[in-house]
Amino acid sequence: MSTSTKDSGLALVSPRLPKHKIAGLAGTSFKPQHLQAILADDAPGGFFEVHAENYMGAGGPPHAALARIREEFPVSLHGVCMSIGGPQPLDRAHLKRFKDLVERYEPALVSEHLAWSTHETIYYNDLLPLPYTKATVARVAEHIDEVQETIGRRLLLENPSTYVTFPDSTMSETAFLRELVNRTGCGLLLDINNVFVSATNQGYSALAYLADFPLDHVGEIHLAGHAEQEDDEGELLLIDSHDGPVADAVWKLYELVIGRSGPLPTLIEWDSAIPDWPLLKREATAAQAILDRRAQAQPREKIRAGV
Structure with a gap:
């Protein structure tokens, strides 16, 4: 005797929006002023990333533009104000709005920063660093668990750009990130420009940092x-x-990373002094060329390895 979906208590839930491939693609930050140029472009690129906080209103032109983009391309949702590294509990209202966006646009990737930006009722327009200690690991892991349980998705955590360090840190940034991955099952968003900025400012080797990055x-x-x-x-x-x-130095580091990791989804961030679409697209095209070369090399490497 057959059992209906309703009788068995199971629901067949299909995505409301198209599922677009994102693996091995290069993309750009989505800027609404580029919408018409993107739609008119015969080869506009791979995917687009948006800052979640720009879309936490209920509707209006921003949502209309993003909805149009989401029909044709994969989207990555990137949070900048969760304050996941802060000492106080996460803002439940903000987290609820974040969850609503994940459900509304079904992004291919969801990410946040390893940083804090709030203190009590004060909100800072910055992504501030935190000490790398066991106590901080425990607190941040609790916040990551809360976010992942709320959105029902794996969260990618981004390494920060830093301008100061804490003398009471007891572990490296890479060890801190590795511990968070082990505790929470989260993924990582590797910002290579942040690595270069932090290494230059703090006087350590970007190559050594990347060699230890998980x-x-x-x-x-x-x-x-x-x-x-x-x-x-x-x-x-x-x-x-x-x-x-x-x-140029960041491009060189990127080629080294892709040589080790294989072709990973790669985003060009450009958030101020925003250029016309062709220039932004040109940066993504350069990243795509590196990804494509690595993808083409993989079969040859497997043959040489006897796979």
């Missing part, structure tokens, strides 16, 4: 431009500004 858990890569300034002592200070092309 690449097996990376679900997305970010690339971006940075600005050069001087600190109070006249030393070089890099700012993660997202206002220009990816620097």
